[in-house]
Amino acid sequence: MFRDATRFEANELPSSEALREHVSVAMADQPPTAWERSYPIISAYRGDERLGEAVVVEELGKHRNMTFVVGVGMDGKVTGVAMMVYREGYGGEVRSDRFLSQYRGKKAADGLVPGRDVRNITGATLSAYAIGRGVKKAVAVAQYVRSAHDPMNPPITARH
Numbered sequence: 001m002f003r004d005a006t007r008f009e010a011n012e013l014p015s016s017e018a019l020r021e022h023v024s025v026a027m028a029d030q031p032p033t034a035w036e037r038s039y040p041i042i043s044a045y046r047g048d049e050r051l052g053e054a055v056v057v058e059e060l061g062k063h064r065n066m067t068f069v070v071g072v073g074m075d076g077k078v079t080g081v082a083m084m085v086y087r088e089g090y091g092g093e094v095r096s097d098r099f100l101s102q103y104r105g106k107k108a109a110d111g112l113v114p115g116r117d118v119r120n121i122t123g124a125t126l127s128a129y130a131i132g133r134g135v136k137k138a139v140a141v142a143q144y145v146r147s148a149h150d151p152m153n154p155p156i157t158a159r160h
Contacts, residue, residue, distance in 0.1 A: 001071030001080035002044035002051045013039045019144055026108060026140035030133050033060035039141050044071075052079060053145060055138040059130040061088045066130060070103075070138030078106045078135060091124030094131055103131070108139045 013019070015037055024031060040056040052073040058065045064087035071079035081103045083095040093099060102118050112132030114120035120128050 001054055001069075001082070004046050005044035005051055006047060007045050009043045009045070011041050011043070013041050013141065013145060015039070019141070022144045022147075023137055023140040026143070027133065027136050029111075030113075030129075030136060032133055032137050033130070034058045034065055041141070041145060050074060053142045055141045056084065057134045057138045057141070059134040059137070061086075061091065061130045062126040064088055066127065066134075068131065068134055070135050072139050072142035076107050076139065076143065078103045078139065080104055081131065081135060086127075088127060091121070091127040093121045094124050094127045099128075100131070103135050106135065108136060108143070112136060 015035060020035060036058055042054040044051040044054065052071060054069050054071045056067065056069045058067050060066075066083065066087060067085040068081060068083045070081050073079045081100040083100065086092055086095050099119070099121060103112070106112060106117075111117040112135055114125055114128035114132065118128070118132065
């Protein structure tokens with residue numbers, strides 16, 4: 001996700017009403033199916049330059065939650081997605097790099113709807129929707145971390 005990183009900082013972001021509101025607004029068209037109690041967040045750096053965050057999220061597939069990590073660069077684009085735990089009995093093709101790599105470069109404004117914005121996998125449609133929701137959730141959490149809402153991190157300003 002962050003191949004150029006020379007160091008990482010791990011933090012745990014507790015879920016709060018303000019965070020849930022921020023995520024809900026960001027995901028208005030596809031609300032999350034699961035609210036984590038906290039979000040493991042790993043900030044990646046190359047020297048002193050912050051490259052982005054890797055955010056661990058969960059979303060409901062057809063019957064069970066799946067856990068995955070989403071890398072979000074400082075430009076707000078997805079740098080990578082990796083499945084950590086897939087609990088469904090079928091549809092596991094969504095774990096493949098071939099499927100997950102199509103999220104690289106996507107932004108919060110992208111729909112991430114299977115069959116429209118990303119390829120779908122027959123027999124894994126609900127899992128594909130769940131990954132899209134989880135990616136959007138992770139991007140929203142990363143945006144929140146970079147904002148003044150989070151005292152762990154100062155707000156990020158655009159470079160010109």
